[in-house]
Amino acid sequence: MLFDILGARAAAFPEGMQAELRAQFNSARSVTLISGNLTTNSRSEISGVSARCYKNGVYGFSSMAELSPAAAETVLKTAADNASFMDGHIRKGAPPLPGLNKARVNKAADCRDAEQKVYIDFLRELDGLIAGKYKRLTGRRVAVRADSMEKLLYTSEGSRAHTSLPRCYVYVLMSAETKSSMPVEVFKPFGGFGSFEDNFSDPALLLEGIDDYYGKLMDKCSGVYPEAGLKTCVLDGGLAGMLAHEAVGHTVEADLVMGGSVAGGCLNMQVASEKVSMTDFAFAALGKPAPLPVYADDEGVPAADVELIRDGVLVGYLNSRETARRFGMEPGGNARAYMFSDEPLIRMRNTAILPGRDRLEDMIASVDDGYYLLDTNNGQADTTGEFMFGISLGYEIRKGKLGRAILDTTISGVAFEMLKTVDMVSGNMTWLSSGFCQKKQPMPVGLGGPELRCRVTIGGR
Amino acid sequence: MIADRALEALLSRGADMAYCSARTEETREFCAEAGEFTLYRTIFDRSLSLTAFKNGRKGGIGINSFDDAAIDRAAEDCLAAAASGIADEAWALAPEASVRSFLQGAPEPDMDRFFFRLRELLDTIKARYPLVVVEQLSAEHTTERELYKNTNGAAFETLSGLYALDISFSGHEGGESSSFFDFSIVFDNLDRPFVELGTLARDLADAERQIHAEPVDGKFTGTILLHPNCFGSLLYGIAANFTSDGAILEGSSVWRDKLGQKVADERLTVSVAPLDSRIVCGERYTCEGFISEDYDLIRDGRLESFMLSLYTANKTGLPRAKNSDGCFIVKPGDRPLEEIIRGIKRGLIVGRFSGGEPGAGGDFSGVAKNSYLVRNGEIVRAVSETMISGNLADLLNSVEAISSETACDGMSALPWIAFGGVTISGK
Known part of the structure; x- marks a missing residue:
């Protein structure tokens, strides 16, 4: 737990500037077993202080x-000097940032830190279970990553926030070969917010999920290349979340x-079918805790949900204090920094397409010739809204029935065109939170959604 | 000396072998958004990494405190992690005890001139490329001091400094826009205007030419001519899927039995060369304590090496790579770029590949970004929403031409390269 070394330094905020002073501690624990070999066994603990000062628009x-x-005094002085350097050269002459509701947050969880032995023993047992049970595997990789960030923030305008964001995941990757000896893989993460102890107790409890994925890997061994072109697809909830994050979320970052992102000309316009609504949730979503709760951002803004799409109409952007002023919006607590040495950037928190009323079974039954796409291994979107996701697991749909598994491929489209093709939205909700969003700095984010029926371009042969 | 202190802390707690690295960094960074400067950032950073082996078990920890109590605590944690591990005789350090000092790049920044060059760049873009919007720019100089020591007597001291520029931009006109371009380069002097670095001027011109883009009609098999940066991203996929520690240990590499055999067109030679004069601040030693040397990954189409650590080499009996860097140098060809374009019957010039992680077998598919359609040797138009797919291993055997020009970004030196037989699909 961070000891408060900042409070006494808050009086040293420079005159004539708006300032933030932050102390931060990041930890990470990593263990990886590749086919039984312990290749990663490491811990890291990084801490420090930072300050940011705003003067006349820079x-x-x-x-x-x-x-x-x-150190707190040094960074405050250097940050003030740097702001004066930029102001002296740029001379934007912008007024001070508008006042804000002061954050008064104390949400630092006392997260139990497991010894490395706990992770290793768990993984060795899990690896042994996998090796013993699944005889057709040609390779396997199991890993634990536990990371956390704890922050203590003071601002010159009176905000104070003490927060933490611990999370822990076990990753299982299994590989096998097709009849033509081509390697194929499936990947499954387990875990979520909190410590290792909060998420895991007995390795055998993961076997149900691993059984399911082993079956899918065997399906993939007989997989076929999808037929390239524009197809009707049912996207799993995780993919809908990736769509929300990559294809829409980034374009609405102010x-x-x-x-020049495509969203600039679309505010208050229909960008999706009326069945699509989307929100960037702060700390609670749909009556439950959000996967990775954020209570205040690193500008001292209390976190609030930001509605982005309502019934297909684009209604909001994600803002910092400065961009909120520019666009005449309220900041919602989206300015986040990853390490103590990082400046706050506009980032998503828990971004999701909201569930509808359709049933997955009906959605699949309604497709004559298309694909049911289950897992993604990465995604990227352009400021034009053109997106792509790597698809690592999926099935054909032929005449309303699931058919053969497909080999790895990619889907693409233009977000605000593709979202207009969404004509069925399930009542289910799937969240993912095990990855990092990359935008100059990494950042843990949650993303989620229901199953969607839509038209997308799929790569193939 | 912090590294000595850390090594002693590990040995006094029973480590059989160990290595430590202590590093301090000073970074100064300018940032701009939407073409305007927004931030000046100064970072005083440091890090200490400790790795220990005891009874064949390995553990590691990284901290960023240099005080005695923190080092002692880190040493305790490191040995505890090792004690929890799995005994494995494959862990080892370089047997030779090299002692070397390295001075690399430009350790002393000229921040006034750096800022002048950045303003000059933004002014030049506004004047010469009026349709281009600079979305994000970050430009930094980092000075780094590092001391490495291991228990076999290796000691390496490094003082280095480099400038780095990362800029993303797009072309805009009449409500339409190009895809974003992302240009990154590292360098050690401020002699030339930044617009003259690497492929930046060409990329800025392309951003203006690609504002009005359309999908390719239908699907066909054709040629893709890859921009050096795009080729580089595919090389990283090839390295990860076919030559890395993980791919060899898992047994998923389709090249696992191909050492010394032909895996690519004989015109293709790929080196990993941190000592090459075009590479800025390349690796000088590995974490195991070996002095880094350049090596050929593929020479005249033959697989000459995997990219293996000493651990995986010991584990598999395969030779270790002579460095652990990822700076690729590809031998240029003998045909000018424009001549290669004139020789393309039907295909794409691909500036950036936005695709899923290639499958373990090398299958790839994704969107051709920053790209042009070429027909009968002529650039027809810019394209959007167009996908390409194929297999990385097959691709290397489908080389149609390699350009005589290369582009250097301080981290690699690569030519344009044309591959045939690629599936190209639009709407």
Whole structure:
């Protein structure tokens, strides 16, 4: 738990500037077994302080790898000097940022930190179970990653926030070969918010999920290349979440809107079918805790949900304090930094397409010739809204029935065109939270959604 | 000396073998958004990594504190992690005890001139490429001091400094826009205007030419001519899927039995060369304590090496790679780029590949971004919503031409390269 070395330094905020002072501790524990070989066994603990000062439309920032009152004073002074340097050269002459509701947040969980032995023993047992049970595997990889970020923030305008974001996952990757000796893989993460102890107790409890994925891997061994072209597809909830994050979420980040993203000309316009609504949730979603709750951002803004699409109409952007002023919106607590040495950037929190009323079975039965796409291994989107997702697991749909598995492929489309083709939305909800969003800095984010029926372009042969 | 102190802390707690690396960094960064400067950032950073082996078991920890109590605590944690591990005789360090000092790049920044060059760049873009919007720009100089020591007596001291520029931009006109371009480069001097670096001027011109793009009609098999950056991203996929520790240990590499055999067109030579003069601040030693040397991954189409650590080499009996860097140098061809374009019957010039992670077998598919349609040797138009798919291993045997020009970004030196037999599909 971070010791409060900042409070006494809050009086040292520079005159004539709006300032933030942050102390932060990031930890990570990693263990990997590749086909039984322990290849990664490491821990890291990174801490320090940073300050950011705003003056006449530009920022100065500084950080030090040290948690001490002296370091806090040094970074405040250097950040103020840097802001003055930029102001002296750029002379934007912008007024101070508008006032804000002060954050008063104390949500730092006392997260239990497991010893490395706990992770290793768990993985060895799990690896042994997999090796003993699934005889057709040609390779296997099991890994644990536990990471957390704890932050203590003071601002010159009176916000104070002490927060933490621990999460822990076990990853299972299994590989086998097709009849033509081509390797194929499936990948399954387990876990979520909290410590290892919060998420895992007995390796055998993961076998039900692994059984399911082993079956899918065997299906994939007999998989076929999809037929390239525009197809009717049912996207699993995780893929809908990826769509929400990559194809829509990034284009509505206000800094990218200023850079010319497609969302710039679409506010209050129909960008999706009326069945599509989408929100960036802060700390609770649909009556439950959000996968990775955020209570205040690193500008001292109390976190609130940000509605992005309502019944197909684009209604909001994700903002920092500065872009909120530019667009005449309220900041919702989206300015987040990953390490103590990082400046806050506009980031998503828990971004999701909201569930509808259709049943998955009916959605599949309604497709004459298409695909049911289950898992993605990565995604990327353009500021034009053109997106692509790698598909690592899926099945043909022929005359309303699931058919053969497909080999790895990619889907693509233009978000605000593809979302208009969504004509069925299930009542289910799937969240993913095990990855990092990459935008200059990494950032843990949650993303989710229901199954969607839509038209997308699929790669293939 | 912090590295000595850390090594002693590990040995006094019973480590049989160990290595430590202590590093301090000072980074100064300018950022711009939507073409305007927004931030000046100064970072004072440091890190200490400790790795210990005891009874054949390995553990590692990284911290960013140099005080005695933190080092002692880290040493305790490191040995505890090792004690929890699995005994494996394959863990080892370089047997030779090299002691070397390295001075690389430009450790002393000229921030006034750096800022001048950045303003000059933004002004040049506004003047010469009026349809281009700079979405994000970050430009930094980092000075790094590092001391590495291991228990076999290796000691390496490094002082280095480099400038880095990362800029993303797109072309805009009449409510339409190109896909974004992302240009990254590292360098050690400020002699030339930044617009002259690497392929930046060409890319900026392409951003303006690609504002009005359309999908390719239907599906066909054709040629893809890859921009050096795009080729580089596919090389990383090839390295990860076919030559890496993980692919060899898992047994998923389709090249696992191909060492010394032909895996690519004989015109293709790929080196991993951190000592090449075009590479800025390339690796000088590995974490195992070996002095880094350049090596050929593929020479004249033959697989000459995997990219293996000492651990995986010991585990499999295959030779270790002579460095652990990822800086690719590809031998240029003998045909000018424009001549290669004139020789394409039907295909794409691909500036960026936005695709899923290639499958373990090398299958890839994704969107051709920043791309043009070429027919009968002529650039027809820019394309959008167009996908390409194929297999990485097959691709290397389908080389049609390699350009005589290369592009260097301080991390690689690569030509344009044309591959045939690729599935290209639009709407």
